[in-house]
Amino acid sequence: MGRSPCCDKVGLKKGPWTPEEDQKLLAYIEEHGHGSWRALPTKAGLQRCGKSCRLRWTNYLRPDIKRGKFTVQEEQTIIQLHALLGNRWSAIATHLPKRTDNEIKNYWNTHLKKRLTKMGIDPVSHKPKNDTLLCNDGQSKTVANLSHMAQWESARLEAEARLAKQSRLRCSSPSEKMGGSVESSSLTPPIVGAPTTRSCLDILKAWNKVCGNKHNDINYGSGNRDLESPTSTVSTTGVKESSTNFVGGNSSGSCDDGEECDEQWECKDESHDQMANSIPGFNGISMLSACIDDHNNNGNQHMLGGGGFVESFTDLLLSSSSGTNNHRNLEVDGESNVALEPPTGVNNSCYEDNNKNYWNNILDLVNSSLQDPPLF
DNA sequence: AAATAGTCCAACCGCACGATA
DNA sequence: ATATCGTGCGGTTGGACTATT
Incomplete structure (x- = not known):
């Protein structure tokens, strides 16, 4: 099964999104919905690939996204769900309203994983590393x-x-x-x-x-x-x-x-x-x-x-x-x-x-x- | 004040999978 | 049955920012 590139990479912009690009994407989706992501950039007048647009939308522009610090309860939920599910960020995100899988993943990698490690808990297995216990x-x-x-x-x-x-x-x-x-x-x-x-x-x-x-x-x-x-x-x-x-x-x-x-x-x-x-x-x-x-x-x-x-x-x-x-x-x-x-x-x-x-x-x-x- | 190290997170990459032609 | 498309997902990267030396 061959895999086609998600988009023609030539001439397409990468990297951080500008406010103008955000505005274009937002305006287009508000009016038309995203439809086919591959076709969206052309229709919306964006020099981006569809995948980039989709990510920008799902991880940042979507109106139902909560930003800012994770609450203690959210942290606990993530830890518990991670213990159950492992790195299934999307499944975990399903249970954390307004948080994206990407955000949860980042938070896990930068905060919670380290915290557990510091406490002597294996963040993968959620078991204490010290077997003598x-x-x-x-x-x-x-x-x-x-x-x-x-x-x-x-x-x-x-x-x-x-x-x-x-x-x-x-x-x-x-x-x-x-x-x-x-x-x-x-x-x-x-x-x-x-x-x-x-x-x-x-x-x-x-x-x-x-x-x-x-x-x-x-x-x-x-x-x-x-x-x-x-x-x-x-x-x-x-x-x-x-x-x-x-x-x-x-x-x-x-x-x-x-x-x-x-x-x-x-x-x-x-x-x-x-x-x-x-x-x-x-x-x-x-x-x-x-x-x-x-x-x-x-x-x-x-x-x-x-x-x-x-x-x-x-x-x-x-x-x-x-x-x-x-x-x-x-x-x-x-x-x-x-x-x-x-x-x-x-x-x-x-x-x-x-x-x-x-x-x-x-x-x-x-x-x-x-x-x-x-x-x- | 400059250099370095550490942290954070948006964005990218490539694989997997379901739907469809 | 197979090829292709569209999308989701998890891992990783790179740049901006902050703290420390």
Whole structure:
């Protein structure tokens, strides 16, 4: 399959865009929509290739782009989603309204990656680099299970992104193509069940929930610590950012000293041992799915392998993000913290502890680092 | 004040993939 | 079935800006 050049390079301008060029592009798209990007430059009177125009539009000129500093919440979301999805910037961007994949990518590369590295966390695997903190077998198994989950969630997010794309393409009028309103933007497609920042965070909240509340008693000393601290307070900025439980409602303190962090990692080992001993053939997906299935209680999405798991998980997330929560014992908003009923017949606390501790530690470290300026 | 290093980010590049002829 | 087109995506670059020496 041959690949033709995106444009005739001769005589076309490259490099930074001038205000005049921006104006031309904006004016043209406002009036006609972008249509075929390849044909656009000629029609718009621009000495650029279509690709350059498209990039300029999607990354800079589009009206629904939020510029400026990333909030702590956005940072957390990026870290969490990156842990799930890896460098799938477009998928991550789908869950960060008004942010472009390019912007997120840049922010990751220039800020977050370095921050994690400095904290001794591998920004690729999101694992602490210091293996002595971990039980090797337990960690590898946990990560393997987690990886399966991430693959499913990744597939789901990609599907959502695809839907968003299709939805965007369906917009025929120029004004719609402009993404004139925030709600109809390509980043936040106006489709039922489409991802939003809210649902993104709920993924993590739900995971937090699904992966066990009993954990609180073990690791946080106080069983209702999440209750006490549903939000993350960032003292360096003086701004109290809302946050997810997932990232450790205890963001501002659990890792203030190394011992407590170590404690959590040690607990991970311990709980893994319990898991390994008590659940032969343990499988993270089946565990979570059983849990999800128990909550959905619809019986027809019985999971493994096919879309059942993904759909159930999605349903769970969507239901948890909706204002009215019809699922029993599932409340993910920080304000309420009703204990999640464990799946019947499954002792999953160990695995849950492993996963939750793992993710909580990452974000705890990030949060605590934010309060520790000398680190950065 | 000049040189150097570091940071940031817009823009480019090339590959991949779906749609279509 | 194949070739081509159009576009999206992730990786990388280069220049502007800022901080430090």
